[in-house]
Amino acid sequence: MNKQFRLVIFAIMLFGVANYAMAGETAYERQRNRLIDMIQADVRSTSYFLGKDALDEKVLQALRKVPRHEFVPEAQRPNAYLNRPLPIGHGQTISQPYIVAIMTDLLELDENSRVLEIGTGSAYQAAVLAEVAGSVYTIEIIEALADQAARDLKRLGYDKVQSRAGDGYYGWEGAAPFDAIMVTAAASHIPPPLIKQLKPGGRMIIPVGGRFTVQHLVLVNKDQENRITSRQLLPVRFVPLTGDR
Template structure:
């Protein structure tokens, strides 16, 4: 039953990706990303009451005012990151740990930071129980990143900031890229790709209009500090 629902989720993701291709500029998802989406059991990362909807292409509430992103957006952001097998990646916004798990199957090491202690603890326990051993979770202000673990080959941010966080840009390795939604809380937001070249110069491009919960914890949403 689960495998049939996963196959249907993948079919919908492929359909959505093809439909959005003229906007995103990406004709097809990387096969490694699709394999990861098919391997990670999304129903393990949603509340028990919502397990029947786990494989639908929708965002779902996970508590504390947070959500698990729709599968298409998870797949798109992962694809835009272009993760390599030997990469070390930072995720800002652990949430339920679903995006963390997807990244875990694709890269050498994932560091993930969550500002909400209860979510952070539950995600850490869930990831450990499911056997994602190349993940290290932290509780803290994601706007500031994890300077003690930097630099990173890639950074993925799963909440919307009002601007590009300078600490995250600093922690991005030359030649690396960051995928991050930018915009005001609950208003128009753009999914952005930030690339840093070998000379530490950055360039950004907008990929798609999105709607994410705000990045909180000191300057992340433009309303604190």
């Protein structure tokens, strides 16, 4: 009887340890799922500006999969799944998840898409892009951030992302043309080199405006005849695009 009792106690202890480990493994996953619910609510509330009231399922799956907590400083990990930007050092931020979601969605990517990102920052956005696109090229002007991003992308297995330090205003001519371009810093105008590096039929999403003026997210389209059209979407707030210009 005592032996049976000890076996029962041992089994209960093992069950408890297993549950504890499972809870630890899924805590971030549960937080991501709650975050996605908030993002979807924000999309519905801004549907007038976006022209849609739901995100593509591929984008939702990417948000569920990418570990945002791995792309923020240790001190910010408790805040990793809040729906807001967070500081990452050097005066820069990791974008609000809602903004990451809509910018990714509006590019209408698929598994064959070749994407250029300007402003790597923490590399979280690049990782999300890698989940829905075929290949991602990303440029960061702050060398320390570019180096950290490259290490994190390699550590987390994002082999589809190529990154480098440089001035994103001029794009990545050696890897062009691109099916889509995403700019994650506000420019006073749409950089002509990026327009040139966009494929016919391609899309660009970029915040346009100054540091102390209203910025707007702008969706740029290049048709098959290389004609450019743009549509202003919603007001946003980004750090400025910097460089020697």
